[in-house]
Amino acid sequence: MNASRRTALFSVAASAALALSLTACQGGEGAKAEGAAAAETAASAASAPASGTGGSKGAAVGTAHKSVSTGSGSAAAGGSTGAQGTGDGSAATPVCAAKDVKVSAERQDGPPYTHIILTARNTSGHRCEMAGFPHIQFLESHKQDVPSVAKSKPAAPTVLNPGDPAYAMVKLSDGGVDEDNEVVTAFQLILQGDSTVIAVDSSAGGGLAVDPAKTLTGYWTTELRNGADDF
The missing domain is CATH 2.60.40 (Immunoglobulin-like)
Structure with missing residues (x-):
């Protein structure tokens, strides 16, 4: 085998090895990218239910707070009614004994x-x-x-x-x-x-x-x- 043929074969082999190396690297980076994307998707999926649950809980708390406030308002209205009763001398003012x-x-x-x-x-x-x-x-x-x-x-x-x-x-x-x-x-x-x-x-x-x-x-x-x- 002459020197030029040996050089050519060496170049082909080197090129093939480099191609395989590049392919392997690209495959690794692709897998890494896919893994990162999958992790991000999973994190998003995990955070989405958590956010929804938190939102529902927040809404429930808000509703409960609103109900309590409404109840206080009703009690205050009742107090106003009592005050009006006092004004007409019949509801809150006792009868003289x-x-x-x-x-x-x-x-x-x-x-x-x-x-x-x-x-x-x-x-x-x-x-x-x-x-x-x-x-x-x-x-x-x-x-x-x-x-x-x-x-x-x-x-x-x-x-x-x-x-x-x-x-x-x-x-x-x-x-x-x-x-x-x-x-x-x-x-x-x-x-x-x-x-x-x-x-x-x-x-x-x-x-x-x-x-x-x-x-x-x-x-x-x-x-x-x-x-x-x-x-």
Whole structure:
């Protein structure tokens, strides 16, 4: 084999070896690239569910927080309703009980005394409502309550602060000397919403001349009003 042929074969062999080496390198780099791409795809696939789960969890937390906030808002609205109830004197203001007030009576005008004015003063340390009218019984022989006069009912609840008075006009008779009149030196009444009996002293001036067939009572009011309290 001559030198030129040997050189040619060597060149072919070297070229083939180089080609194989390059092919192997390229194959390795390709595998490495494919491996990196696969790893990146797997990482993306793994991160995608994690992100979705996190998003759902975040949404759930947000929903729960919104629900709590809504509940607080509803409670606040309920508080507003309670406040409105307090304003009208019926929902939050308690009804005055016998222990909350001191009741007294005095004659109105001059003789013949046909009317008295009842005064109920709030002696408690809290607000209360004088509801309705006094349920009065003047005589042991007449157990029925004195009838009330509808026109004397106030438009708004009669709410008393501590120390405030409420008034009720009460008719005793038509006046004059009448055989049906009976002298009353004490009588009793109860307040609406409380069954406790309140005794009222009326002995001053020799007592009250009461005609059971003529008696009437007005509603509790914060002040006596001309017209509504004339009966």
